[in-house]
Every structure is written in structure tokens, then in C-alpha cells.
Amino acid sequence: MKEKQHDLKAGFKWSAIERIITQFAQLLVLLVLARILGPKAYGLVGMLTIFIAVSQTLVDSGFSSALIRRNNNTQKQYSTIFWFNFGTALFLYFVIFFCANGISQFFNEPQLENIIKVLGLVIIINALCIVHKTKLTIILDFKSQSQISFLSVLISGVGSIVIALNGGGVWSIVFNNISFSLLSTIMYFYKCKWVPDLVFNRRFFYATSKFSSNLLVASLLNTFFDNIYQLVIGKFYNTAQVGFFTQAKNLTLLPTNTYSAIIQRVTYRYFSEIKNNRIKLNEQYEETVKYATVIFFPMIFGLAFFSENIVSIILGKEWLTTSRYIFVLCFCYCFYPIHALSLNVLNVYGRSDLFLRLEVFKKILITLLMVATIKFGIEWMCWGLVLYSVIATYINSIYTNKFLDTTFIKLLSIISPAFIISLISFFASHLIINNLSNEYLKLGGLLLGCCVYFLIYYMHDKNTVKTIYFWMKRDGK
Structure with a gap:
């Protein structure tokens, strides 16, 4: 029990470092961008938040929590969840891509069509490292996650500020999101040193779905309603x-x-x-x-x-x-x-x-x-x-x-x-x-x-x- 308490405190410490450093760095970037760009640019991206957030919830579908909850996961089981995440992400991106025009018309903002087509790429990119994050979380390795997050925020933040200062407008925010996701994914692959096999265990998938399906619906509801206010304000204000x-x-x-x-x-x-x-x-x-x-x-x-x-x-x-x-x-x-x-x-x-x-x-x-x-x-x-x-x-x-x-x-x-x-x-x-x-x-x-x-x-x-x-x-x- 003492060993577990030690692991908890160590995990808490590095989890805290990862979250605080990452969030503080992101805050600095967002504040600099906010002063340069003004409220309207943030409003444009804010209108699209609900579509990206709901998609990313669907991609995970509660399977990462299911894996963390299990004590022993095999290579085949990890690979099964990886391919599900990736396949779902591809499908959802194409749905968003072909619905982009309708979304822009709903908000009466023509710029949104191209913005969401590019911003939606984060759905695919983030799907590639869900299992890697899960594996590190299971062993309470938040130190590696803190290093990945900080470097990703730092590099993507500097790049987005440079773009904003050179008249990039709302695209600097889009760049910040995509570059952060891309850099994080690359580093998770490097740090975790795990690659999936070309297998899909249907029995494991369906068995795990019994737990994750309820969690998925709950997460979808939570994600949708967490972002619905931007949707409503964008429509009526x-x-x-x-x-x-x-x-x-x-x-x-x-x-x-x-x-x-x-x-x-x-x-x-x-x-x-x-x-x-x-x-x-x-x-x-x-x-x-x-x-x-x-x-x-x-x-x-x-x-x-x-x-x-x-x-x-x-x-x-x-x-x-x-x-x-x-x-x-x-x-x-x-x-x-x-x-x-x-x-x-x-x-x-x-x-x-x-x-x-x-x-x-x-x-x-x-x-x-x-x-x-x-x-x-x-x-x-x-x-x-x-x-x-x-x-x-x-x-x-x-x-x-x-x-x-x-x-x-x-x-x-x-x-x-x-x-x-x-x-x-x-x-x-x-x-x-x-x-x-x-x-x-x-x-x-x-x-x-x-x-x-x-x-x-x-x-x-x-x-x-x-x-x-x-x-x-x-x-x-």
C-alpha cells in the first residue's frame, strides 16, 4: 500500500507539472494572440469548437478509460483500439469536410468553410496517439507527458504568434491547434516506442464496448453541452x-x-x-x-x-x-x-x-x-x-x-x-x-x-x- 501511495504522489506531482506548465504556456500564447487578433477571430474558432470536440469524443469512444481500468492489456487489444480510433477519425473528418458549407451558412460566416476543413485535421492527428497516451497513463508516466506537452506548446505557440504578427489573422489560431497536435503525436510515438499490429480483435472490441458505450454517450452529452453555448451565442448574437x-x-x-x-x-x-x-x-x-x-x-x-x-x-x-x-x-x-x-x-x-x-x-x-x-x-x-x-x-x-x-x-x-x-x-x-x-x-x-x-x-x-x-x-x- 505504501508503494501505491508513493506512486500516487509521484503521479500527482508529474501530472501537476505537466498540466500547469502546459496550460500556463498555452495561456501565454492565447493571450498574445488575443491582443493581436481581437474578439472576432476568437469568435470564429469558438463557433467551430463544438464540431471538433464532439468528433474527438467519438474517436476515443470511452475506450481509453476502458483500457486504463483493465489491469493487463495485450498488444492485440491495444492495436484493436488504435485502428478503431484511426478509422473513426477518418470517417468523421470526411463528414465535417462535406458539411463545411452548411456549417458556414448556419452561422452566416463564409470564412468558416475553409477554416473547419483545415482545423478538422486535428481529429485525425490526435487519434493516432490516443493509445500511446493511455499506455503512459497506465504506468503513471506523467513525466514523459509533461515533456511532450511543453515542447509542443512552445514550438506551436511561437509559430502561431509569428503568423499572427505577419497578418495571418484567424489562421494563426488554426496553425496553433494543428501544429500542437502534430508535434505531440510525433513525440508520443518516439517516447512510447509502440506501434500497432495489423490486427483487430472483434471479441475484445465488443466486450469492451459494453463498458465504453455508456461512457461514450455520457461523454458525448458532456462535450456537446459544454460547447453548446458558443453554438447558441453564435447563432443569436x-x-x-x-x-x-x-x-x-x-x-x-x-x-x-x-x-x-x-x-x-x-x-x-x-x-x-x-x-x-x-x-x-x-x-x-x-x-x-x-x-x-x-x-x-x-x-x-x-x-x-x-x-x-x-x-x-x-x-x-x-x-x-x-x-x-x-x-x-x-x-x-x-x-x-x-x-x-x-x-x-x-x-x-x-x-x-x-x-x-x-x-x-x-x-x-x-x-x-x-x-x-x-x-x-x-x-x-x-x-x-x-x-x-x-x-x-x-x-x-x-x-x-x-x-x-x-x-x-x-x-x-x-x-x-x-x-x-x-x-x-x-x-x-x-x-x-x-x-x-x-x-x-x-x-x-x-x-x-x-x-x-x-x-x-x-x-x-x-x-x-x-x-x-x-x-x-x-x-x-
């Missing part, structure tokens, strides 16, 4: 508004997805190993929720209360509308790490049927909220997402409670101290700093808020803060 919302969502999801992915990717494998010991799993689940929220809440609420200052400095006055959306979306995404952990519990027990049922119910809810708020404007649509997130957290806890002893009330008792203290800390620091005229000095409120937060939380729970400090200090050596 103008391209610039799509750009504002897309940028707000990207900036808010940066810490959210980075943090959630670190936790989810490592704990999924670890939870799978201890799933037969439910007492141990329950302890690990509650402990992870506690430490995850203690660290995450000050990050997300710091972004919320200082969003206007951050946007003004890094993107410029042209993007200020984005800050209003960021503030609201932070309250929506603050519960996402908890969602990720709850869904991991369902998956490690192979209950993809419950996962699917959960996602269907939540998507009906988000559709109703979107329809109810769309006529009141984009900001109200964002508040609808906040309500959805709160209800979804409650629903997730009901399903998780089928396997663990953690009720929704107990979950609230675990996260409420960090939630309340972070809100008070950053609201107070924002009021104190807001009277300053210099935007850079106002950002000092972030540091003030963090200091106040950890001071108050230390008085509330010394052991938790000490544990986090010593863990970071030890693993930082």
Missing part, C-alpha cells in the same frame, strides 16, 4: 460576443481543467486499485475533496473578484466585456474538481450506466436553464450555469453515495469552510484595493486575499494547512 464568451470560458477553465485533470487522471488509476476496500476508498475520497477545495477555492475566487483588472492588463480594454462573464463563470466552475472525483468513483466500479443516467438528467436540466435565460442576455445565461453546477453537485453526491458513505450534507461540511473563507477573503481584499487608480497595484489584492485566506484557514484547521505545506515542500525538492 454576433461573432464578437462569441469571442468574449469563448475567451471568458477559456480563462476560467484554465485553472479549473488544469486542477481537475491533475486530480482526476491520477486518482482514477489509484481508486481503481483500492476499489475493493471501500472504507479505504471512502477515506481517500473525502481527504482528496478536502485538500482539493482548500487549494482550488482561493484560486478560482481570486480570478473572479479581480477579473476586470486581469483582463484590462493582459488583454486590453477591448476585451473588458469578458471580465463580466469570467466573474459569473468562476462560481459555476468552482465545483468542477468535486464533479471529477465523484464521477471517478462511478467509473472505477464500472458503473458507466449510472454515469450515463446522471449525464442525461443533468443535460436536460442545462437545456431548460439555457432556454429560460437566453432572451435575457449572455450574463444571465452564465448565471443559469451557476445554478446548474450547484444542482449537479447535489445529484452527483446521490449517485456517489451508492458506493461510499459520503452524503451531500457531509460533502458540504467538508468544503464549506474553504468556500466561505475564500469568498470573504477576496471580497474584502477587492474592496480595500479597488480605490487605487493603478491597475497593476490593484492586482496586489490577489496576494492580499491569498494571505488573508490562508491565515484564517490556518486558525480554523492548522493540520490541513501544515499538511499541504509540507507535502509541497517535500515534493518540491
Whole structure:
């Protein structure tokens, strides 16, 4: 067990490094491109996000999670999934290629036809390295993945900025996506040193499909509804508004997805190993929720209360509308790490049927909220997402409670101290700093808020803060 805990911590460390470095580098690239290109260019690509994202979900079809969940996979089984991924990617690309004209007409943006034909190539490229990523994840080799991601972001980012500075416009964003995928795939092949055989095991494929099919439908629903707001805003509002919302969502999801992915990717494998010991799993689940929220809440609420200052400095006055959306979306995404952990519990027990049922119910809810708020404007649509997130957290806890002893009330008792203290800390620091005229000095409120937060939380729970400090200090050596 000690060895497994060591592997978990090592995996967490390198997973964190990979996500943080990659996301930070991508952020720098996107911010530079945003200042050069403006909201409309981002709006054009934002309209197409749903088509690319749904296609990539179909390509994976839940098989990577199925492979990770299994203890022993053979060469033939890996090869089977590889050829399925590749074949599906080719089919979906041709569908998008021939539907490109219809997509551009739907949004009344002629430029989109050529953009999606080129951007769609990432579907095929990414399909080639899904198995390679899976193999590295199974052995908790996040160090290699961190190196691949960083180099890919660095090279593709520099190239896209050069193109943007030379008048490339929206094509610089397209280049950034394609070059990142291509470089990553090449390096995954080199690092993993695995090539598929020309075989396809139908028996294994159909057997695995029983688990992955429910996961696929759930993932499709999740992916579609994660991107439906850009689709709706693009149809009923103008391209610039799509750009504002897309940028707000990207900036808010940066810490959210980075943090959630670190936790989810490592704990999924670890939870799978201890799933037969439910007492141990329950302890690990509650402990992870506690430490995850203690660290995450000050990050997300710091972004919320200082969003206007951050946007003004890094993107410029042209993007200020984005800050209003960021503030609201932070309250929506603050519960996402908890969602990720709850869904991991369902998956490690192979209950993809419950996962699917959960996602269907939540998507009906988000559709109703979107329809109810769309006529009141984009900001109200964002508040609808906040309500959805709160209800979804409650629903997730009901399903998780089928396997663990953690009720929704107990979950609230675990996260409420960090939630309340972070809100008070950053609201107070924002009021104190807001009277300053210099935007850079106002950002000092972030540091003030963090200091106040950890001071108050230390008085509330010394052991938790000490544990986090010593863990970071030890693993930082």
C-alpha cells in the first residue's frame, strides 16, 4: 500500500507539472494572440469548437478509460483500439469536410468553410496517439507527458504568434491547434516506442464496448453541452460576443481543467486499485475533496473578484466585456474538481450506466436553464450555469453515495469552510484595493486575499494547512 501511495504522489506531482506548465504556456500564447487578433477571430474558432470536440469524443469512444481500468492489456487489444480510433477519425473528418458549407451558412460566416476543413485535421492527428497516451497513463508516466506537452506548446505557440504578427489573422489560431497536435503525436510515438499490429480483435472490441458505450454517450452529452453555448451565442448574437464568451470560458477553465485533470487522471488509476476496500476508498475520497477545495477555492475566487483588472492588463480594454462573464463563470466552475472525483468513483466500479443516467438528467436540466435565460442576455445565461453546477453537485453526491458513505450534507461540511473563507477573503481584499487608480497595484489584492485566506484557514484547521505545506515542500525538492 505504501508503494501505491508513493506512486500516487509521484503521479500527482508529474501530472501537476505537466498540466500547469502546459496550460500556463498555452495561456501565454492565447493571450498574445488575443491582443493581436481581437474578439472576432476568437469568435470564429469558438463557433467551430463544438464540431471538433464532439468528433474527438467519438474517436476515443470511452475506450481509453476502458483500457486504463483493465489491469493487463495485450498488444492485440491495444492495436484493436488504435485502428478503431484511426478509422473513426477518418470517417468523421470526411463528414465535417462535406458539411463545411452548411456549417458556414448556419452561422452566416463564409470564412468558416475553409477554416473547419483545415482545423478538422486535428481529429485525425490526435487519434493516432490516443493509445500511446493511455499506455503512459497506465504506468503513471506523467513525466514523459509533461515533456511532450511543453515542447509542443512552445514550438506551436511561437509559430502561431509569428503568423499572427505577419497578418495571418484567424489562421494563426488554426496553425496553433494543428501544429500542437502534430508535434505531440510525433513525440508520443518516439517516447512510447509502440506501434500497432495489423490486427483487430472483434471479441475484445465488443466486450469492451459494453463498458465504453455508456461512457461514450455520457461523454458525448458532456462535450456537446459544454460547447453548446458558443453554438447558441453564435447563432443569436454576433461573432464578437462569441469571442468574449469563448475567451471568458477559456480563462476560467484554465485553472479549473488544469486542477481537475491533475486530480482526476491520477486518482482514477489509484481508486481503481483500492476499489475493493471501500472504507479505504471512502477515506481517500473525502481527504482528496478536502485538500482539493482548500487549494482550488482561493484560486478560482481570486480570478473572479479581480477579473476586470486581469483582463484590462493582459488583454486590453477591448476585451473588458469578458471580465463580466469570467466573474459569473468562476462560481459555476468552482465545483468542477468535486464533479471529477465523484464521477471517478462511478467509473472505477464500472458503473458507466449510472454515469450515463446522471449525464442525461443533468443535460436536460442545462437545456431548460439555457432556454429560460437566453432572451435575457449572455450574463444571465452564465448565471443559469451557476445554478446548474450547484444542482449537479447535489445529484452527483446521490449517485456517489451508492458506493461510499459520503452524503451531500457531509460533502458540504467538508468544503464549506474553504468556500466561505475564500469568498470573504477576496471580497474584502477587492474592496480595500479597488480605490487605487493603478491597475497593476490593484492586482496586489490577489496576494492580499491569498494571505488573508490562508491565515484564517490556518486558525480554523492548522493540520490541513501544515499538511499541504509540507507535502509541497517535500515534493518540491
